[in-house]
Each structure stands twice: as structure tokens, then as C-alpha cells.
Amino acid sequence: MKRPLRKVSGRISATVTNALEVARMGGLETxxxxxxxxxxxxxxxxxxxxxxxxxxxxxxxxxxxxxxxxxxxxxxxxxxxxxxxxxxxxxxxxxxxxxxxxxxxxxxxxxxxxxxxxxxxxxxxxxxxxxxxxxxxxxxxxxxxxxxxxxxxxxxxxxxxxxxxxxxxxxxxxxxxxxxxxxxxxxxxxxxxxxxxxxxxPGWATRTGFRLLDPVKSLQQRTDFLMALHDREALLPREGQRRYLMSDGWVxxxxxxxxxxxxxxxxxxxxxxxxxxxxxxxxxxxxxxxxxxxxxxxxxxxxxxxxxxxxxxxxxxxxxxxxxxxxxxxxxxxxxxxxxxxxxxxxxxxxxxxxxxxxxxxxxxxxxxxxxxxxxxxxxxxxxxxxxxxxxxxxxxxxxxxxxxxxxxxxFGRLAKVTSTQSRRLSRIRRIDEHTRLSLALLFDEQARRAPQNVCFLFEDRAFTYADVKDRIDNVVKGLLNEKVRAGEHVGVLMGTRPTALGVIAALNRIGAVAVMLRPGGDTLLELELGEVVRVITDPEHADVDTGGRPVHSFVLDRPGETVDDTPTLERPGNDVRVPDWYSPNPGKGGDLAFILFGGDYSHPRVLRITNGRFALSAFGMATSAMLTNADTVYSINPLHHPSGLLTSVGGAAAGGARLAMASGLDPETSWSEIRRYGVTIVSYTWAQLRDLVNAPPHPGEHDHSIRFFVGSGIPRSLLRRVVERFAPAGVLDFWATSEGEAILANIDAGKPGSLGRPLPGSAEVRVVRWDAEAGEIVTGPDGYAIECGVDEVGLLLARIGPASATTAPPLRNVFERDDRWFSSDSLVRRDADGDHWLIDLLNTLVRTNDGVVYSLPITAAIGKLPAVDLAITYNLPAPAGRDMAVTAVVLCEGETLTATDLDSALAGLDATSRPSLVGVVNEIPMTEFHRPIAGPLRDKAIPASTAKRVVFYRDDSTGLYAPFTRTVRKRWFP
Missing domain, CATH: 3.40.50.1820 (Alpha/Beta hydrolase fold, catalytic domain)
Known part of the structure; x- marks a missing residue:
């Protein structure tokens, strides 16, 4: 009996001794x-x-x-x-x-x-x-x-x-x-x-937090230590580890x-x-x-x-x-x-x-x-x-x-977050009118006030915060004011893609001046005249431009306050510039003209007048449709003088609080590295711009990429299909907008690829009216007003001209009621039962044949569904006798072939008279600088006969099917 008592007494004594040492020293001395x-x-x-x-x-x-x-x-x-x-x-x-x-x-x-x-x-x-x-x-x-x-x-x-x-x-x-x-x-x-x-x-808070991650395990470890406190020899080998994890190791x-x-x-x-x-x-x-x-x-x-x-x-x-x-x-x-x-x-x-x-x-x-x-x-x-x-x-x-x-x-949380965010934006879009104070520079100010340390702009592996961007814009504003730039003045901007250009544009916008975005390589004198430009701001690369005597201010890049080669920078940090009394930051309202862009080819530029309201609609439309947050990075591959670069990329990022990464183009060799380095979630594009990316060999950077959406306009159906297939789960969000006015449609339904979608909330009202293609005029009723089309009826798309709209084309008046004003999109569309719009053709690409008018885009879309097709375009060509005929040129994916059976299958959904007379495989389809396929150079070439190396098919009127366009047939067609 004495031995068990002695053993118990010894355990108690050892426990007390060890406990006192732990209390005094924080642990056992090893x-x-x-x-x-x-x-x-x-x-x-x-x-x-x-x-x-x-x-x-x-x-x-x-x-x-x-x-x-x-x-x-x-x-x-x-x-x-x-x-x-x-x-x-x-x-x-x-x-x-x-x-x-x-x-x-x-x-x-x-x-x-x-x-x-x-x-x-x-x-x-x-x-x-x-x-x-x-x-x-x-x-x-x-x-x-x-x-x-x-x-x-x-x-x-x-x-x-x-x-x-x-x-x-x-x-x-x-x-x-x-x-x-x-x-x-x-x-x-x-x-x-x-x-x-x-x-x-503090270290104790971190230690406590880690214990709370696994409280059961933490409690067990303490219990095990207390239960073994009598056995010093058993505890010593693990004492250092215990003391480290329980107390000493945390900082x-x-x-x-x-x-x-x-x-x-x-x-x-x-x-x-x-x-x-x-x-x-x-x-x-x-x-x-x-x-x-x-x-x-x-x-x-x-x-x-x-x-x-x-x-x-x-x-x-x-x-x-x-x-x-x-x-x-x-x-x-x-x-x-x-x-x-x-x-x-x-x-x-x-x-x-x-x-x-x-x-x-x-x-x-x-x-x-x-x-x-x-x-x-x-x-x-x-x-x-x-x-x-x-x-x-x-x-x-x-x-x-x-x-x-x-x-x-x-x-439910994610849904609530998305709904809440988009509801605020949609509400803001609906409030935009000609009196609304809203502009690009104001959006930058709002983001800088809300989250100054968030990254705003990414360029050449460098990051600039919203606070950085705001400071730079303010410094450029002082430089512009020092040069007597005034609100409402038209100032030409001729610069390459870089942060400086964005700073200049935003600074002009903050003053209330109009930034006229001149195109490098274009007819500068003509664009200066059309844009009513008073003075020009350039980067050093364009400082020697001929401006017809207008003052040129060369902007020294990234060197605030310095003078390089006797050229002072416009950027003026500090307080040495006297700000005129009339200056009030961000005075621009929805109806005020903010930017002038140019469309069309360089020899025949077309003026695009963009108000602050139109800019805001595009910006918030992009941010809302793509559900942009500050976790997103928008990758802009088009310059600021292009609507995609300025309205969609810059505007969408500023409205959504997202980061903007600007590149000088889309190069498959380097773009994937940039996309990964920038953490890109949104890639902007125009027309067939993504084609090089799709046709390039697989790149390591494209695996498990972070892209959510490719966002742009005009993507061909064949390309859209291949982008979705190759870069899944990324989707394609295609916008459509009138060149002027405020009509913006967006397709956010992945189940309807190729659709223009529906009007964005807050954008201009649109209607589809009957159009007499032969006469080239709107069909009116007995009362003289236009007749709206029914479901799936092809007609002309009109957009209502609002108070904040700025257009150069004469408006259409008294269309549906007295004194109303509408803008013709020059686009023929049909509206389905869901309210989604589908582009059928443009007025200037209709093909007028002996059998009637043939729409070119349904042909291109149908052939574009073939897996072998890389790109296609349908255009008119003078027929041997009578009116024009429809011809489709096709570029095939590498290693693919095209057969007559393929064409019969692809075009089966079209009436025989709505199909192309000829379909030929070509090596390349010409494109504009911004990747829009054009038919002009193809139309100037003679159609060759089909051979083993040149595949051409014709539609046999007797069967309605396609067959090789042999030399014999060619001689019969073109004697």
C-alpha cells in the first residue's frame, strides 16, 4: 500500500515542480x-x-x-x-x-x-x-x-x-x-x-488566431502536456517544439x-x-x-x-x-x-x-x-x-x-453582390442626360477619392495607382492652363500609346476642352481641318508634324518639369502656375462635346463626335455588361484614337474601378506573357483582331488563363466560334453601337452567339422599321409615318436622337410622330421574339441581283459555321449579264479543306436565290488597319477557274447545289 501512495506522491511532486518551472520560465529547461x-x-x-x-x-x-x-x-x-x-x-x-x-x-x-x-x-x-x-x-x-x-x-x-x-x-x-x-x-x-x-x-493575436482555426487540436495538445507534466524525461524531447509553437515562435x-x-x-x-x-x-x-x-x-x-x-x-x-x-x-x-x-x-x-x-x-x-x-x-x-x-x-x-x-x-451572396453593383450602375446610366455632370476626368477623380492606392494603370511592367494618375492629370492641367488652353477649345492630340497620352486626354477633359484624337499616319492636315483644331499636343515622336501653322506643344514623356532638347514639358508639378478664375475642374455635362474621333480610311476620314453623355454610356455599359470590379484588369490592344481604346477600354475600366493595361497591339508571341503578368480578365478587340491569337500555336500562358471575357464589336461568326472553343471558359461579349448618337446594343446571352443583343439601359431608344431595299427608302403608312417591323421581319434600325446626342448626319424627322428626331444606323436587322437584334446587312453591302436583293451577312455567317473556315466575306461582283451576283471568299484553317458538300450543308437554311453564286478559297482576305475585312481588293481581281490549288465552286441553278467552277463553266459565265 505504501508503494502506490509513494508513487502517487512522487507524481504529484514532479508535476508541481515541473508546473512551477513552466510558470516561472515559460517551459521546461532543456x-x-x-x-x-x-x-x-x-x-x-x-x-x-x-x-x-x-x-x-x-x-x-x-x-x-x-x-x-x-x-x-x-x-x-x-x-x-x-x-x-x-x-x-x-x-x-x-x-x-x-x-x-x-x-x-x-x-x-x-x-x-x-x-x-x-x-x-x-x-x-x-x-x-x-x-x-x-x-x-x-x-x-x-x-x-x-x-x-x-x-x-x-x-x-x-x-x-x-x-x-x-x-x-x-x-x-x-x-x-x-x-x-x-x-x-x-x-x-x-x-x-x-x-x-x-x-x-501582434504575435499573441496571430498565435491565438491559428489556435482558433483548430480549437480541438489546440485543446488536446494542452491537455496532453498537462497529463504528462509529471514525466519530465518524456516531455523534454518535444519541449522545444511545444514552446516554439505555443509561445516563443510567434512575432x-x-x-x-x-x-x-x-x-x-x-x-x-x-x-x-x-x-x-x-x-x-x-x-x-x-x-x-x-x-x-x-x-x-x-x-x-x-x-x-x-x-x-x-x-x-x-x-x-x-x-x-x-x-x-x-x-x-x-x-x-x-x-x-x-x-x-x-x-x-x-x-x-x-x-x-x-x-x-x-x-x-x-x-x-x-x-x-x-x-x-x-x-x-x-x-x-x-x-x-x-x-x-x-x-x-x-x-x-x-x-x-x-x-x-x-x-x-x-x-446567394455572389448574386446579391452582382445585383447590387450593377443596380447602382444601371441607375446612374438612366440618370444621364444633357445636364448630368459626368466625364472621363470626373470618373478618375471618383476612383482616386474612393480608393487612391488601388492600381489604375499598367504599362510596360509598371503600375500606377489612382492617386498617381490623379496627380499627373492635375499637373498636366496646370501646364495646359499655363499655355492658355480654354474650356470648349478643340485641341489636337497626336501621340502613341503610353500613360502620357491618357494623362493629356484626361487633363483636356478636366478643363472642359475637346480632345481631337488625330491618327498617326493619317492625313493630319485634313483631320485638323475637320476637327476645327486650334493647337496640337504631341509626343516627341510626332513633334515635327505639319499642322498648317497651328501651335505645337510637344510633351516630354515621363519627366515632369524638365526641358529636353529645348522642348519644355506641359506637365507642371508644384504651385508655380496661376490658375485662372474661370477654371472649375470637371465642368463637362452630358450634352457637351468631349472628344472627336475619326473613322473611315485615312484618305476619307469620317468625323465621330463623342459627347460626355455618349462616353459615359459606353463606359458604364461596358462596366455593367462585363460586371467589372476592382479585381478586373482590362487589356486594351487598340490605341486611344480608336473608339475601342477610348470608349470601351479606358471608359469601362474607369467606370468599373478596374485596372487598365494598355498594349500597342495583340502579338501572340508576347501578349500571353503580358496577360499573365498583368492578371488580365478582360481583353478588348475589334472585328477580326483576335484571329492571330486563335491561329497561333498553343502558348504556355494560355493554359488556365484568367480571362473572363473578350469584349468588342464586329467579331465574325467563324472567329467567335473558335475563340469560345479554344479559350473556354472565357466568353465573348460583343457590342454594337451607332457611329454617332447614343444607341448601344450588347449581347450578354451566351446562348445566342452572333446576336447584337438588346439596348443597354439608359442608351437611346431603337426601333426597326420597314425598308424598301429596291427603292432605298423607309416604307410609310397612309398617315405618312414609318411602319415598325414585326418579329423576325428585316428592317432598318433607327435610334432616337436625345438631347445629349452629337451627330454630323442630318437627322430623320417626323418618323413616328410630329417633330421627333431619329438617326439611321444604315443597318438592316431583325428582332426576334425575345427582343434580341440580329444584323442582316449594311445598306452599302447589299447585293442587288437579277433575282432581287441578297443579304451578305447571313451567307457569311452560315459558311462561317463550318469548322474548316477561318474567315469569310461576301460581296457583290458584276455578273456576266444583268445585275450583280453574290460572291463569298473563304480563308481556310491550316490543313483544312472545303468541299461542295460542305457548302450545300452550310447554306441549306437559305433560299436558293439567297445563296452566293460563287464561293472561292483565297489565301487571305484584306483588312483595314483595325482588322475589319474588306472586299475592295478582292472585287478587283478576276475569278479563277477551280484547280487542285485553287478551289472555287459555283451554284448550279438547275440543281441548287454547288459544283467545281471548271474552266468550261468559267468560259460559259465569262465569255
């Missing part, structure tokens, strides 16, 4: 010493450690990066849980980036994301300098995210490989506790913008860095999409080409597998390998399994990559996306860690239930 290291470099942000400095250097090394919320000792928790000791034992020389404890470092709590990424990049250079070799860069949790970001920032220069442990790419997949995505994103955005930029998160998280982390990578998900910024430099993981090894914890609740594995989508270029472990987040790098499985595999990986990847990779890893390699099964944990996994599995199950319950809520 007598353990950390692994030796020397600080070989340091800056205000980091210290570079080299471990085991007195031992002989090894020929393979790794640079370790910790996450912000943990100290750098996460890689050396104790001798039993030391990554650096294990690596050294396996022949790897460990280096480490130590960010220190920010709360103890001068300015540490003010560090931002760029500070840390640049610090890691500098450390890479230091290690390369010392070792003479490229660096294997390894990071845990957010440290792994820093590794990805640094590799992208450097475009993999000097980085031999990347190794990450539980490092999420898609943070939307790491939202804890089943919180609905829209709630988490909105909450994170609010915290980032309103709280974290001004404060920091403060700098507010600015956390704000950027949440804003860029959770709210906007730019690790996955691309387009995040390091300082003002644009970065995308798609620029990484170093091989990647990622460790995935199947029981990781902090960085779940679904959040980690999208590295394949974000970085399509490098080979990516994976090791899956049945472990939680900390178990990937700390604990017995990490010492026996994780770090030995890391050493094998480094040796394999350093040896040129000859032979087989480490057995425990698998190549992601390989069609031949079987994924390696998750590696089982050590027995001592299995209890943790049972608890983690229970937490995961609970999380799954909560997620299932929240699924419907998330759906």
Missing part, C-alpha cells in the same frame, strides 16, 4: 543549444544567416525563408526538430533569411510586401556571390509564397529550383471554418483598406505587409491570376521557369491541398513536382515526420536538380500533370503524430459540413 550560425549580410529588413560557418563548406546549398508570423527559428526548433541540422547531415549547406521580430526592429512594423520580396531577392544575390552557384530557394507557408513571388520578380534569374511547404496559391481555397467566400473577401478588403494599413497584428505581422497580402492575394487572388505588384513592378508567377517541388499536407487546415496545388495553373512553364504527406500545416516542416521524410527528400531533390536532373527524381515525389507518372501516395506520419491527424480529420469533416451548409449562402 539545456539545448541552437545550431550555430553567422550573420554574413544584413539590411534594415533582414539578416542573412549561414549555418555551421566553421565547418567545411558544401557544394550544394539552400536558402530558407520563414513566414512573417513566425521567427526564423522555425527551421531550428530543437536538435530533434531542426531542418538545418538534418539538411547539413544530408550534405546540404543551409542559409536562411531572418526578418527578425518586426516589433523589435526600427521601422519593422511599417514594412510592406515589397520590402520582404526585395529582401529575399537580395539574399539570393548574396548567396550566389559567396557560393558561385544558382540558389535553391525554399520557404514554409507564407515564406514559400515569398519564394514564388521572388522567383517571379526575378523571372527565375539565379534560382536553381523552388521548394515550398504548405504555401497556398489560391487563397480563396484557404478560407477557414467554412466562411462564405464573398463574406471573407469583403471582410478582408475592409480590414486591409481601413485597419491594417495603419496598424500591425508581430507588419500591418502594411498584411494589408497587401490580403488585398492582392485574397481579395484579388493575384497569386493565381497574375498581375500583383512588388512596389510599382508588375509580377506574375507565369514568369517562373525554375523547377518547383511543393509539399502538400493532406491534413493541412491552414493551407489545404486545394489552395496549394493551383501552382500548376499559376506557373505553366516549369516542371512542377509534388510530395504529399499525411500531415498538418506545422507537421510539414517541424516534427519527427519532417525530419525523417520532408528534409531528406529536400536534400535528394537539391542533389538531383544540381546534377542536371539526370536519372530518376526522388522516389517520394511525382511530376504534376505527367501523363505517365503515377502520383506518389501520401507519406504516412510517424506514430507519435497520428493522434494529431485524427483530430485534424475531425476538424476537416466539421469544416466540410459547414462548407456544404454555406454553399447556398455563397451563391
Amino acid at each position: 539545456g539545448e543549444e541552437p545550431a550555430p550560425y553567422a550573420v554574413v549580410a544584413h539590411s534594415r529588413v533582414y539578416r542573412l544567416r549561414r549555418y555551421f560557418p566553421t565547418e567545411a563548406p558544401l557544394d550544394k546549398s539552400v536558402l530558407l525563408v520563414p513566414p512573417l508570423m513566425l521567427t526564423a527559428d522555425v527551421y531550428d526548433v530543437s536538435p530533434q526538430a531542426s531542418a538545418v541540422r538534418t539538411l547539413r547531415a544530408h550534405g546540404i549547406d543551409p542559409w536562411l533569411v531572418d526578418f527578425g521580430s518586426p516589433e523589435k526592429e526600427p521601422g519593422g512594423l511599417e514594412r510592406d510586401l515589397a520590402d520582404h520580396v526585395v529582401a529575399v531577392s537580395e539574399a539570393v544575390d548574396k548567396v550566389r556571390e559567396v557560393t558561385g552557384r544558382d540558389v535553391h530557394l525554399a520557404g514554409y507557408s507564407q515564406g514559400g509564397m515569398f519564394c514564388y513571388q521572388t522567383a517571379a520578380y526575378r523571372r527565375s534569374k539565379g534560382i536553381a529550383s523552388l521548394i515550398t511547404f504548405g504555401s497556398p496559391i489560391d487563397l480563396r481555397g484557404a478560407i477557414p471554418l467554412g466562411i462564405p467566400e464573398n463574406v471573407a473577401v469583403k471582410g478582408a478588403g475592409f480590414l486591409a483598406d481601413n485597419v491594417l494599413r495603419k496598424t500591425s497584428v 508581430a505581422w507588419p500591418g502594411p505587409a498584411l494589408a497587401e497580402f490580403m488585398n492582392q492575394f485574397l481579395v484579388h487572388n493575384r497569386m493565381l491570376k497574375g498581375g500583383f505588384t512588388i512596389g510599382d513592378q508588375l509580377v506574375t508567377l507565369a514568369d517562373i521557369d525554375s523547377p518547383v517541388l511543393t509539399f502538400v499536407g493532406e491534413a493541412d487546415e491552414i493551407a489545404p491541398p486545394d489552395a496549394v496545388r493551383p501552382i500548376r495553373k499559376a506557373a505553366p512553364r516549369p516542371d512542377i513536382y509534388e510530395m504529399s504527406l499525411l500531415a498538418g500545416h506545422f507537421g510539414l516542416v517541424v516534427g519527427k515526420s519532417a525530419m525523417t521524410k520532408t528534409w531528406p527528400v529536400v536534400a535528394e531533390w537539391i542533389a538531383w536538380v544540381s546534377g542536371g536532373r539526370e536519372g530518376a527524381p526522388p522516389e517520394a515525389i511525382s511530376l504534376v500533370g505527367s501523363e505517365t507518372a503515377e502520383p506518389a501516395p501520401p507519406v504516412a506520419p510517424a506514430p507519435s503524430e497520428r493522434v494529431d491527424l485524427v483530430v485534424a480529420a475531425g476538424t476537416a469533416a466539421a469544416r466540410s459540413l459547414v462548407n456544404s451548409a454555406a454553399k447556398s449562402a455563397r451563391g
Whole structure:
């Protein structure tokens, strides 16, 4: 009896003694010493450690990066849980980036994301300098995210490989506790913008937050420790690890860095999409080409597998390998399994990559996306860690239930968000009239006031915030006022694609002047005359333009206040310009003329007068139809002097608070890299502009791209089909607008490809009236008013001229009632039972044959449905006898052929007299500068007979079917 009592008494005594030590010292004294290291470099942000400095250097090394919320000792928790000791034992020389404890470092709590990424990049250079070799860069949790970001920032220069442990790419997949995505994103955005930029998160708060992610496991760990408190010898081997994770390892998280982390990578998900910024430099993981090894914890609740594995989508270029472990987040790098499985595999990986990847990779890893390699099964944990996994599995199950319950809520949340956002925009569109104060410059001011630090403009890998853009516009305004530019004055703008041009246009708009967008390469003198231009602003490339004596102000680019080659810049920072008393920023109203653009070819320019109201309709129409938010990036591939560049791209981005990325064109070789680097979600286009992208060979950047919509107008049916097929899930949002006036139609129904859609709310009223094609006039009733068409009846589309409209063509008056005014679109359409409009033809492309009028566009659309067809155009050609005949020219996709049977099938839905007389395969269809197919050069060429190399078919009037246009038939047709 005495022995059991003595045993119990001893356990109590040992428990009390150990408890007092824990209370006094924070834990049990182990007598353990950390692994030796020397600080070989340091800056205000980091210290570079080299471990085991007195031992002989090894020929393979790794640079370790910790996450912000943990100290750098996460890689050396104790001798039993030391990554650096294990690596050294396996022949790897460990280096480490130590960010220190920010709360103890001068300015540490003010560090931002760029500070840390640049610090890691500098450390890479230091290690390369010392070792003479490229660096294997390894990071845990957010440290792994820093590794990805640094590799992208450097475009993999000097980085031999990347190794990450539980490092999420898609943070939307790491939202804890089943919180609905829209709630988490909105909450994170609010915290980032309103709280974290001004404060920091202390270490105790981070530690508590992580415990709350898995409260059951946290409670069990504390209970296990208390229950074993009597057995000091059993606790000591794990005491260092316990103290680190429970108290000693946590440090403060700098507010600015956390704000950027949440804003860029959770709210906007730019690790996955691309387009995040390091300082003002644009970065995308798609620029990484170093091989990647990622460790995935199947029981990781902090960085779940679904959040980690999208590295394949974000970085399509490098080979990516994976090791899956049945472990939680900390178990990937700390604990017995990490010492026996994780770090030995890391050493094998480094040796394999350093040896040129000859032979087989480490057995425990698998190549992601390989069609031949079987994924390696998750590696089982050590027995001592299995209890943790049972608890983690229970937490995961609970999380799954909560997620299932929240699924419907998330759906309703997204719907509510979209409805709320678009309702506000639609309401604003409906309020636009000739008295509404609204302009491009005002939109920039509104966004700068709402979110000054949000990125506004992206150009040549640099990012400019709304605050930056507003400051620059204001400085240009002062320069313009100093040159006596006045409200209402017509000022020519002749500039290339760059931020300066956008600043000049917005500055003129802010003053209330009219920006006349001159076309480089056009007939400048003629456009100056048509635009009633008083003075011209150019960039240096166009400074020697002949303006017929008008003053020229050359804008020195990107050098505010400087004088270059005796040319002063218009941009005037500071307060040295006296602002005239009459100046009031953004005076423009809906009915005021804001821009003059030019359409047509260079020798016969057509004036397009754009009011502030018309600009606003286009801008908000684009933002509403594409559901733009500040998470979007609009990729403009057309210049500012083109309606697509100014009205759709610039206007839509400004109205939607989205980022605008401006390129000088769509080059398949470079555009995908830019799309990934900018994080593009919307690509603008005109006519057949996307054709080069569709016809180009597959590019690594197009896989798992971030594009939601291609937005533009006039896309041919054949091209639309191939764009949707190749770049799914991206859709095509096609607009149609009158060249003047305020009529805008948009097709937002994916089930009706090729439709013009319906009028945007707030745009001009449209009606379809009967049209006598032979007589070329509107059909009127006995009362003299126009007769509206019924459902599916082809007629002329008219748009009502509102008070804010500006047109050069004479209006049509008294069309439906006395004194009304309408604008002819010169387009024949039909309206279906749903109210959607379908373009049938333009008045100037009708084909007048002996059998009557033939509509060209239905023919082109029907033939364009054939999978073999790349592009087609239908036009009129003088017939051998009598009136014109319809001819269709076809360009085939590479390697495809066209048969008479194909044509019979494609055109079966048209009446025999509505089909083309001839269909010929050509090498290319001529296009305008902005990719609109034109028939003129084709019409000037004779139609050849069909041969093996030249495929031409004719419609046999006796059968209605198509047959080869042989020499015999040709002679009969053209004697």
C-alpha cells in the first residue's frame, strides 16, 4: 500500500515542480543549444544567416525563408526538430533569411510586401556571390509564397529550383471554418483598406488566431502536456517544439505587409491570376521557369491541398513536382515526420536538380500533370503524430459540413453582390442626360477619392495607382492652363500609346476642352481641318508634324518639369502656375462635346463626335455588361484614337474601378506573357483582331488563363466560334453601337452567339422599321409615318436622337410622330421574339441581283459555321449579264479543306436565290488597319477557274447545289 501512495506522491511532486518551472520560465529547461550560425549580410529588413560557418563548406546549398508570423527559428526548433541540422547531415549547406521580430526592429512594423520580396531577392544575390552557384530557394507557408513571388520578380534569374511547404496559391481555397467566400473577401478588403494599413497584428493575436482555426487540436495538445507534466524525461524531447509553437515562435505581422497580402492575394487572388505588384513592378508567377517541388499536407487546415496545388495553373512553364504527406500545416516542416521524410527528400531533390536532373527524381515525389507518372501516395506520419491527424480529420469533416451548409449562402451572396453593383450602375446610366455632370476626368477623380492606392494603370511592367494618375492629370492641367488652353477649345492630340497620352486626354477633359484624337499616319492636315483644331499636343515622336501653322506643344514623356532638347514639358508639378478664375475642374455635362474621333480610311476620314453623355454610356455599359470590379484588369490592344481604346477600354475600366493595361497591339508571341503578368480578365478587340491569337500555336500562358471575357464589336461568326472553343471558359461579349448618337446594343446571352443583343439601359431608344431595299427608302403608312417591323421581319434600325446626342448626319424627322428626331444606323436587322437584334446587312453591302436583293451577312455567317473556315466575306461582283451576283471568299484553317458538300450543308437554311453564286478559297482576305475585312481588293481581281490549288465552286441553278467552277463553266459565265 505504501508503494502506490509513494508513487502517487512522487507524481504529484514532479508535476508541481515541473508546473512551477513552466510558470516561472515559460517551459521546461532543456539545456539545448541552437545550431550555430553567422550573420554574413544584413539590411534594415533582414539578416542573412549561414549555418555551421566553421565547418567545411558544401557544394550544394539552400536558402530558407520563414513566414512573417513566425521567427526564423522555425527551421531550428530543437536538435530533434531542426531542418538545418538534418539538411547539413544530408550534405546540404543551409542559409536562411531572418526578418527578425518586426516589433523589435526600427521601422519593422511599417514594412510592406515589397520590402520582404526585395529582401529575399537580395539574399539570393548574396548567396550566389559567396557560393558561385544558382540558389535553391525554399520557404514554409507564407515564406514559400515569398519564394514564388521572388522567383517571379526575378523571372527565375539565379534560382536553381523552388521548394515550398504548405504555401497556398489560391487563397480563396484557404478560407477557414467554412466562411462564405464573398463574406471573407469583403471582410478582408475592409480590414486591409481601413485597419491594417495603419496598424500591425501582434504575435499573441496571430498565435491565438491559428489556435482558433483548430480549437480541438489546440485543446488536446494542452491537455496532453498537462497529463504528462509529471514525466519530465518524456516531455523534454518535444519541449522545444511545444514552446516554439505555443509561445516563443510567434512575432508581430507588419500591418502594411498584411494589408497587401490580403488585398492582392485574397481579395484579388493575384497569386493565381497574375498581375500583383512588388512596389510599382508588375509580377506574375507565369514568369517562373525554375523547377518547383511543393509539399502538400493532406491534413493541412491552414493551407489545404486545394489552395496549394493551383501552382500548376499559376506557373505553366516549369516542371512542377509534388510530395504529399499525411500531415498538418506545422507537421510539414517541424516534427519527427519532417525530419525523417520532408528534409531528406529536400536534400535528394537539391542533389538531383544540381546534377542536371539526370536519372530518376526522388522516389517520394511525382511530376504534376505527367501523363505517365503515377502520383506518389501520401507519406504516412510517424506514430507519435497520428493522434494529431485524427483530430485534424475531425476538424476537416466539421469544416466540410459547414462548407456544404454555406454553399447556398455563397451563391446567394455572389448574386446579391452582382445585383447590387450593377443596380447602382444601371441607375446612374438612366440618370444621364444633357445636364448630368459626368466625364472621363470626373470618373478618375471618383476612383482616386474612393480608393487612391488601388492600381489604375499598367504599362510596360509598371503600375500606377489612382492617386498617381490623379496627380499627373492635375499637373498636366496646370501646364495646359499655363499655355492658355480654354474650356470648349478643340485641341489636337497626336501621340502613341503610353500613360502620357491618357494623362493629356484626361487633363483636356478636366478643363472642359475637346480632345481631337488625330491618327498617326493619317492625313493630319485634313483631320485638323475637320476637327476645327486650334493647337496640337504631341509626343516627341510626332513633334515635327505639319499642322498648317497651328501651335505645337510637344510633351516630354515621363519627366515632369524638365526641358529636353529645348522642348519644355506641359506637365507642371508644384504651385508655380496661376490658375485662372474661370477654371472649375470637371465642368463637362452630358450634352457637351468631349472628344472627336475619326473613322473611315485615312484618305476619307469620317468625323465621330463623342459627347460626355455618349462616353459615359459606353463606359458604364461596358462596366455593367462585363460586371467589372476592382479585381478586373482590362487589356486594351487598340490605341486611344480608336473608339475601342477610348470608349470601351479606358471608359469601362474607369467606370468599373478596374485596372487598365494598355498594349500597342495583340502579338501572340508576347501578349500571353503580358496577360499573365498583368492578371488580365478582360481583353478588348475589334472585328477580326483576335484571329492571330486563335491561329497561333498553343502558348504556355494560355493554359488556365484568367480571362473572363473578350469584349468588342464586329467579331465574325467563324472567329467567335473558335475563340469560345479554344479559350473556354472565357466568353465573348460583343457590342454594337451607332457611329454617332447614343444607341448601344450588347449581347450578354451566351446562348445566342452572333446576336447584337438588346439596348443597354439608359442608351437611346431603337426601333426597326420597314425598308424598301429596291427603292432605298423607309416604307410609310397612309398617315405618312414609318411602319415598325414585326418579329423576325428585316428592317432598318433607327435610334432616337436625345438631347445629349452629337451627330454630323442630318437627322430623320417626323418618323413616328410630329417633330421627333431619329438617326439611321444604315443597318438592316431583325428582332426576334425575345427582343434580341440580329444584323442582316449594311445598306452599302447589299447585293442587288437579277433575282432581287441578297443579304451578305447571313451567307457569311452560315459558311462561317463550318469548322474548316477561318474567315469569310461576301460581296457583290458584276455578273456576266444583268445585275450583280453574290460572291463569298473563304480563308481556310491550316490543313483544312472545303468541299461542295460542305457548302450545300452550310447554306441549306437559305433560299436558293439567297445563296452566293460563287464561293472561292483565297489565301487571305484584306483588312483595314483595325482588322475589319474588306472586299475592295478582292472585287478587283478576276475569278479563277477551280484547280487542285485553287478551289472555287459555283451554284448550279438547275440543281441548287454547288459544283467545281471548271474552266468550261468559267468560259460559259465569262465569255
